[in-house]
Amino acid sequence: MNTSHLLFWFLTALSILSALMMVTSRNPVHSVLWLVLVFFSISGHYILLNAQFLAIVNMIVYAGAIMVLFLFVIMLMNTQSDAEPHHGNRMRLAGTLAGGSLLLVLVAALRESELRSLQVSAPEGNIGLVARLGSILFTDYVVPFELSSVLFLSAMVGAVMIGKRH
Amino acid sequence: MPINYYLFLSLALFSIGVAGVLARRNALIVFMCIELMLNAVNLLLVAFSRMHHTAAVLLDPTSKAGAEAQILVFFIMVVAAAEVTVGLAIIVMLYRNIRSVDINFLNRLKY
Numbered sequence: 001m002n003t004s005h006l007l008f009w010f011l012t013a014l015s016i017l018s019a020l021m022m023v024t025s026r027n028p029v030h031s032v033l034w035l036v037l038v039f040f041s042i043s044g045h046y047i048l049l050n051a052q053f054l055a056i057v058n059m060i061v062y063a064g065a066i067m068v069l070f071l072f073v074i075m076l077m078n079t080q081s082d083a084e085p086h087h088g089n090r091m092r093l094a095g096t097l098a099g100g101s102l103l104l105v106l107v108a109a110l111r112e113s114e115l116r117s118l119q120v121s122a123p124e125g126n127i128g129l130v131a132r133l134g135s136i137l138f139t140d141y142v143v144p145f146e147l148s149s150v151l152f153l154s155a156m157v158g159a160v161m162i163g164k165r166h
Numbered sequence: 167m168p169i170n171y172y173l174f175l176s177l178a179l180f181s182i183g184v185a186g187v188l189a190r191r192n193a194l195i196v197f198m199c200i201e202l203m204l205n206a207v208n209l210l211l212v213a214f215s216r217m218h219h220t221a222a223v224l225l226d227p228t229s230k231a232g233a234e235a236q237i238l239v240f241f242i243m244v245v246a247a248a249e250v251t252v253g254l255a256i257i258v259m260l261y262r263n264i265r266s267v268d269i270n271f272l273n274r275l276k277y
Contacts, residue, residue: 012175015179016175019179019182020182022198022202023199031194031195035198038205042205042209045209045212046212049172050216051236054236054243058208058243061247062201065247066247069251069254070198073194073254073258077267091191094188095186095190096185096189098185099184102180103181107174110170110174127230127233132230133233133236133240136237141241148241151245155249155251155252158255159251159255160255162255162256
């Protein structure tokens with residue numbers, strides 16, 4: 001049991017615990033903060049998987065930008081913590097049962113798969129560094145990269161059009 | 167580290183997201199659960215790319231296989247960022263019209 005194994009188990013426990021807290025907490029602001037913790041632990045997993053650039057992008061884009069956007073929207077709406085009316089526990093029980101059944105079916109289907117013998121090696125090498133990914137991005141994938149700017153422009157125009165007060 | 171552990175971690179996060187989408191009524195929290203599901207799939211893609219790289223290095227020690235999947239995850243993050251802006255704009259418009267973010271009020275899409 002070396003350091004990367006210990007880190008893996010710590011990050012796994014942290015991500016699952018924070019995801020559960022995100023789903024179950026009643027206050028939406030608390031949910032956002034737990035989700036930020038989930039994203040940070042997933043970034044830690046990316047570093048362990050030798051995807052350093054993706055870890056930094058995940059922290060900046062998800063934990064930084066998107067979650068701050070969520071927080072702004074929640075504070076803009078000024079919803080109370082008990083804004084969610086009580087619907088009884090039937091809906092909640094049904095959702096939990098459905099999610100648990102999905103997990104059970106998928107785990108049971110994939111438990112005996114051939115993947116068990118395949119290993120993910122320790123973090124080494126430079127495959128996830130920004131120099132390597134940038135050279136691929138600007139040679140082989142330059143057309144999708146430029147198209148994503150058009151996507152962002154259309155998303156920006158769409159958000160302004162939808163959010164505009166008529 | 168066997169790839170199974172990453173597979174089961176991603177499945178657990180995805181199932182928590184599905185349970186949250188089905189159980190919660192707050193539109194913002196439903197949207198956050200969708201983001202959680204997207205991230206679970208991203209994590210699985212990165213783990214599989216690492217597995218592919220590990221297998222390719224055994225054959226050719228100078229192999230650079232596996233970087234394309236990280237590019238794919240990068241593009242998924244780009245699309246997710248665009249999707250979140252439009253989705254939050256829709257939720258803000260919804261709140262402005264019906265003064266609530268409860269998705270039970272959305273059973274008639276017109277009013």
